[in-house]
Amino acid sequence: MMQVKVVTENFYEITSDMLVFPVYESESITGILAELNTRLGNILQGLFESGEFRGKANETCYIGLAAGLATARLLLVGLGKAEKFTERKICEAAGTVARFIKGKKLGRVAVVLRPDTAKAARCFLEGFIIGSFDMDAYKTDRREMKVTVLELIVPPDAVDEVERGMFKGKVYGEATNFARSLSNEPGSNLTPKGMAMKARQIAAKYGLGIEVYGEEQMAEFGMGAILGVSRGSDEEAQLIVVRYEHPEARKDELLALIGKGITFDSGGLSLKTSEGMEKMKYDMSGAAAVLGAICAIAELKPSVNVVGVLACAENMPSGKALKPGDVIRAMSGRTIEVNNTDAEGRLVLADAITFARQHLGVTRIVDVATLTGAVSIAFGQVYAAVLGNDQLMIDALCRAASEAGERLWQLPLDEEYGKALESDIADCRNSGGKPAGTINGAFFLKAFAADTPWAHIDIASTGWNMENKPYICKGPTGVAVRTLSEWVLSRA
Ligand code: BES
Ligand code: MN
Ligand code: ZN
Numbered sequence: 001m002m003q004v005k006v007v008t009e010n011f012y013e014i015t016s017d018m019l020v021f022p023v024y025e026s027e028s029i030t031g032i033l034a035e036l037n038t039r040l041g042n043i044l045q046g047l048f049e050s051g052e053f054r055g056k057a058n059e060t061c062y063i064g065l066a067a068g069l070a071t072a073r074l075l076l077v078g079l080g081k082a083e084k085f086t087e088r089k090i091c092e093a094a095g096t097v098a099r100f101i102k103g104k105k106l107g108r109v110a111v112v113l114r115p116d117t118a119k120a121a122r123c124f125l126e127g128f129i130i131g132s133f134d135m136d137a138y139k140t141d142r143r144e145m146k147v148t149v150l151e152l153i154v155p156p157d158a159v160d161e162v163e164r165g166m167f168k169g170k171v172y173g174e175a176t177n178f179a180r181s182l183s184n185e186p187g188s189n190l191t192p193k194g195m196a197m198k199a200r201q202i203a204a205k206y207g208l209g210i211e212v213y214g215e216e217q218m219a220e221f222g223m224g225a226i227l228g229v230s231r232g233s234d235e236e237a238q239l240i241v242v243r244y245e246h247p248e249a250r251k252d253e254l255l256a257l258i259g260k261g262i263t264f265d266s267g268g269l270s271l272k273t274s275e276g277m278e279k280m281k282y283d284m285s286g287a288a289a290v291l292g293a294i295c296a297i298a299e300l301k302p303s304v305n306v307v308g309v310l311a312c313a314e315n316m317p318s319g320k321a322l323k324p325g326d327v328i329r330a331m332s333g334r335t336i337e338v339n340n341t342d343a344e345g346r347l348v349l350a351d352a353i354t355f356a357r358q359h360l361g362v363t364r365i366v367d368v369a370t371l372t373g374a375v376s377i378a379f380g381q382v383y384a385a386v387l388g389n390d391q392l393m394i395d396a397l398c399r400a401a402s403e404a405g406e407r408l409w410q411l412p413l414d415e416e417y418g419k420a421l422e423s424d425i426a427d428c429r430n431s432g433g434k435p436a437g438t439i440n441g442a443f444f445l446k447a448f449a450a451d452t453p454w455a456h457i458d459i460a461s462t463g464w465n466m467e468n469k470p471y472i473c474k475g476p477t478g479v480a481v482r483t484l485s486e487w488v489l490s491r492a
Contacts (some may be wrong), residue, residue, distance in 0.1 A: 003149050004125060004170055006163050007110070008156045012039050012069045016110035016151065019071035020097050022090075023055040024082040032112070039068035047076075056080060057089055058096045058470060071110065075100060079114070088405055090123040095131025095471025102132060103143035110151040116158040118165030123405065124152065125166055126482075127471045129173025135184050135475035171299040172404070172485065176478035179292030183282040183463065183476035187264030192230075192238040192312035195261055195284065199240045199291060199310060206298035209243035221331055221359070223351040228328040229344040230313040232268055232321025237313035239352065240287075241360065242294050246492075248303040255304060255491060256362035257294070257484055258352050260345045260369035261287030261312030268341030269317045270324055282476055283345070285463040286368035287312060293484035300485070302492035307360055311352035315344045327426045331355060332448055337423040340431035345371045346444045347430060353448040364393065365454040366487065367445065368480045374437025376461030381469075383409040384462045384479060387442035388455030397455055397487055404482035408457065417443045457483070 011019060012035070021036060029037050029045055037044040043063065047053040053061035057080030066074040077093045079085060101109065113120055132145040154162045182190060182198060190198075196212045203210035215236050218227050223239075230237035240261075262283035266272060272280065287310040294308040322328070326338050328347075331354040336347070349367055356362045375385050384401075386408045388394050394410055401408040417439050420432025428447065432440035442456045462479045465472055472478075 002145070002147055004166055005149070005151055006159050006166060007151045007153055008159060009153065011036070011112050011153050014110045014151070014153060015070045016072070016108045017106040018073045018075055018101065018109050019066070019069060020075045020077060020109065020111040022077050022079050022093055022112065022114045024079050024085070025055040027055055027082065040066065041068060054078070058092055060096060060100055087119050087123040090120050091127030091130070091405055092470035094124045094127030098128045098131035098145065101147060102145050105146055107146060108149045108151070109147050110153055113152045113154050113162065116154045116162060118161045121152055121162040121165035122169035122172070125169025126173045126176070126405070129170065130176055130478070131471045133177045133180055134473060137181070137184055168300065171296050172482050175292040175296035175485065176481045178295060179285070179288040179478040179481050180476040182288040182291070183285045183478070185281065187281040187314070190284070191235045191263050192261065192314060193236060195263065195287060195310060195312045196238045196240050199242055202291060202295055203242055206295070208294070208298060209245070211241045213239040221355065222329070223331045223355070224328040225330040225336060225347040226311060226313055226351040228322045228326070228338065229315055229347050232318040233314035233316040235263070235314045239355065240310040240312060242291070242308040244294060244297050244306040246301065246303045246305060249305045252363070253304065253491070254360065254362045255306045255488060256309055256356040256360065256365045257290045257306060258309045258311065258349060258356060258365060258367040259287030259290035260284070260349055260367070260371065261310045262345060262348065263312060263314050265315045265342070265344065266317060268315045268344060269321050270340045270342040271317055272342060279464060282464050283370050284312065285370050285459060285476065289368050289459070289478065289480040289484060292478060292481035293488065296481065296485040297488050300489065302489045304488060304492040306488055307356065307362060309352050309356050309360070311348040313348055315341070330448070331358070334428065334447060335426040337426040337429040339429045343431040343441070345369050346441050349445055350448045353445065353454070357450065357452050362452065365449060365452055366397065366457065366484065367454070368457045368459060368484065370460040370463050371441045371458045372437045372460055374434070375458045378411070378438060379409060379461065381461055381465065383407045385409060385411050385438050385458040386455055387411050387413050387439065389413070389446060389449060390453035390455065393453050393455050396490060397457070397483065400487035400490055401483040404486040406479060406483045408483065411439050411442070413439060413442055413446060
């Protein structure tokens with residue numbers, strides 16, 4: 001466990017294993033930078049002049065013997081041009097620093113916090129913790145982060161503000177990595193029951209209420225949709241409810257965070273092709289994001305009541321599996337022709353949404369799901385899609401995302417899109433084919449949200465990085481943990 005703290009000594013008096021000094025691109029050597037340059041015997045000026053280090057975004061320069069400073073080693077890291085500065089640059093620079101340090105025996109690291117604001121502190125911690133994560137959980141030789149103490153150096157008048165920001169950043173970083181570690185687990189290791197076990201551990205850790213419903217109870221609730229998806233699998237589906245309550249919360253508001261928890265999506269009888277199917281272990285990333293957000297919320301303690309609902313099942317082909325053309329009845333009473341068993345996410349979410357409305361009495365719903373491949377055609381790996389029936393709520397989610405350093409973009413949900421989901425035999429069908437795939441998925445869910453304010457976030461493409469990004473490496477990203485948490489905080 002890494003301890004984080006705020007210190008007020010002069011940077012040159014800090015006796016850490018490594019001092020990290022962020023520098024803007026071609027920054028003028030005045031003020032604190034002049035202090036550094038003088039103590040280093042003009043090395044900084046030399047680096048700038050020779051072009052060995054200019055402070056470009058994520059550029060690093062390691063100085064092994066920092067004479068003139070009390071620290072043993074110095075790492076300069078670039079923040080890019082001051083005019084183009086956003087907090088994201090701090091996340092990225094901190095991630096770069098984390099990856100530089102990882103695997104090295106450096107226990108105590110100190111950082112000059114620039115700028116010395118709460119937001120910068122939050123972003124540095126997030127970037128550092130998120131940047132420390134690798135997807136090498138099953139490698140025999142893992143590179144571990146050996147930092148035990150991370151100190152942020154700030155002027156005395158900034159301490160309180162920075163401490164708050166730092167704590168939030170630590171919470172968001174750890175909650176995001178927790179979600180990533182779940183998404184990274186192979187499908188055979190993290191089953192719906194495994195998800196329930198993880199949720200029970202979280203509930204015990206934070207003293208949260210938890211209920212777990214198995215297939216027998218789902219049958220009593222009439223949850224034909226999630227039961228249909230799970231029918232082909234040997235693993236029992238689990239509907240997991242985790243409750244965060246605050247004594248001063250409004251009694252007339254209960255927020256629901258609902259996550260798609262397909263622990264493996266083979267497509268069912270509408271089988272996926274083998275290329276890339278191994279990645280379908282991360283089809284529970286919506287549920288992981290909800291559980292991660294619940295952790296963050298339990299740490300930050302906003303005065304609002306929240307339930308996390310994880311709809312967990314496995315989508316497999318077998319002699320018992322749903323057949324294309326089968327008609328199922330969802331908990332709401334709506335009948336669904338399953339014309340494609342690979343559109344299973346919307347089925348499990350349909351029952352989870354009805355359950356949250358009818359049984360839990362929630363007043364607002366945000367669902368998060370790796371719902372459609374089509375969202376990557378629309379947005380690539382940059383934005384997640386948001387759609388819903390309540391514009392103010394969608395706007396609030398977009399603001400929360402931007403505050404959290406994540407990106408959401410709204411897609412439309414006009415009535416015309418319903419056409420593709422009409423069925424000749426039932427109230428609707430579950431797949432509208434290729435056109436407007438992401439919108440169709442949301443449109444299907446809209447009928448189940450009914451008159452409850454609801455928004456849906458599709459993280460199918462942003463949930464998994466195909467390549468290393470500045471501070472989030474290749475693999476599961478933990479996207480939406482911070483957005484959901486920030487949105488819940490904004491409702492307190
Ligand atoms: N889990 C997939 C969506 C997905 C695709 C997530 C790629 C991550 C990466 C979902 O269950 C699915 O299969 N959706 C279908 C829906 C279609 C049949 C209407 C899709 O996107 O092709
Ligand atoms: Mn599918
Ligand atoms: Zn799926």
